Amino acid sequence: MPFIAQPQIQHQLLQTIEQGRLAHANLFWGNAGTGKLAMALWIAQTLNCSQHTDKGACGTCESCQKTAKLIHPDVTWILPTYKSETEKKRTSEDFTPEIRAFLLEHHFYPSYAQWVDTLDAYNKQTAITVEDIRQLKQKMSLASFEGKFKVVILWHAEKMRTEAANAFLKLLEEPPTNTIFILTAPSPEQVLPTIQSRCQSTFFPPLSDETIANYLIDFHKIENITAHKAAFLAQGNINEAIRLIEQDTHIFDEITQNWLRACYAVKMSEIQNISDTIAKLSREAQKNFLVYLLHILRNAMIAHYEVEKLLFVPDTMKEFVLKFGKTLSPQTFEELYNTLNQAMEYVNRNINSKILYMTLSVRMAKILDKSKKIK
Ligand SMILES: [Zn+2]
Incomplete structure (x- = not known):
């Protein structure tokens, strides 16, 4: 289940759903990070949930789970994308794997800058294109697969190109039965007035601290x-x-110490736990963590040569770095360093994080264990 940041809005929406009055077109507007997308997901779950509770979606039935994993055939996600000539990708459907990974990584609280980052589309025009809407129209003409309702979620609807907006407008004018559209945008003014006027608007205010x-x-x-x-x-x-x-790298202090200690002592169950924790971080945080770890290792090497004044680590890490540095030989350092650098490359690819960190931990443990025997 997504985290619902706006329980009052959720309560109102639940009432309209229960009374069968939910508008077929909805516009959720407000700043980023205020829960519009998470609410859209919850509506999609609630409409097709097979074990509906008095709070809406149960979150556990097959339909709810499929919706949360973005694999429900009746829920369509449209995000602005760019035309990739080389990969022949042009619509949201072509970007399905990227969209899925991105929204799940950010727990349905993403920012547009992060999406552009994910697409590696800094100098490209991102938009919801007329091809997106054509594909959607085709999909709408088919009967729903599993659910009672088809739900279409358009993130950053203001990024619809004019041609796309006109095509979408026609879809809104002759709405397919049992279909709910949810558009999100920073403000209603940015959405074409003809589209806006056909939507039930809901404002998502900034969240309280x-x-x-x-x-x-x-x-x-x-x-x-x-x-x-x-x-x-x-x-x-x-x-x-x-x-x-x-x-804030301070949050990595504890995990860095625990991880290196567990690797050094070859404590497998602890290694497993810590690997799982790291794997749960967002990809961005995983990268930051590995960069920080390399930084700590470099400092441990400095500590090994007892040039304490050259250390550049937080006070909370100093004692650990000095101790760890004593156990570190230049050869061990180099091996650890290369292993970590290699892992960094894998974070950028779409591979199973749990396996990545488990493998990395075992390699680190082996390197450290070998260094003990040399002494
Ligand atoms: Zn359910």
């Missing part, structure tokens, strides 16, 4: 003080709060 902090604590297991600090700085935007936390 309390909501964000609680989300970070409950959902991401962030410690209380850090969570409140990030919530305060995030200005009502969950995505921004997470970005702030991931930037």
Whole structure:
């Protein structure tokens, strides 16, 4: 189940769904990180849930699970994309794997900048194109596969090109039966007025610091003080709060120490636990973590040569780095360093993170274990 940041809006929507009054076209507008997409997902779940509760979707039935994994055949996600000449990709459907990985990675609280980053589309025009709408029309003409409702979610609907908007308008004018459209946009003014006027608009206000902090604590297991600090700085935007936390390398201090210790002592069950924890971080955070680990290793090498004044690590890490540096030979250092660098390359590819960190840990443990025997 997605985290619902706006329970009041959820309550109102649930009532309209239960009374069968949900508009066939909805526009969720407001800043990034205010829960529009998570709410859209929840509606898609609620409409097709087979074990509907008094709070809407159950979250556990097959339909709810498929919807949450973005593999429900009756739920269509349209995101702005770019035309890739080389890969012949041009519509959201062509980008299905990327869209799936991206939305799941950000727990349905993504930012547009992150999407552009994922697509590697910095200098390209991203848009919802007329091809997207044509494909959608075709899909709409078929009967629904499994659900009672077809749900179409258009993220950043303001990115519809004029031609696309006109084609979409026709779709709205003659709405297919049992189909719910959910458009999201930063503000209604950015959406074509003819489309806007056919939508039921809902404003998603910035979130309270309390909501964000609680989300970070409950959902991401962030410690209380850090969570409140990030919530305060995030200005009502969950995505921004997470970005702030991931930037802060202090959160990696403990895991870095525990991991290196577990590898050194070849404690397999601990290695497994820590590997799983790292694998759960977003790809961006995993990269930051590995960069930080390389930094700590470099400093441990400096500590090995007892040039303490050259150390550049947080005070909280100093004692650990000095101790670890004593156990480190230049050869061991080089082997660890190369192994970590190799792992960094794999993070950029779409591979199973759990396996990546488990393999990495075992390699590190082997290198460290070998170094003990040489001594
Ligand atoms: Zn369900």
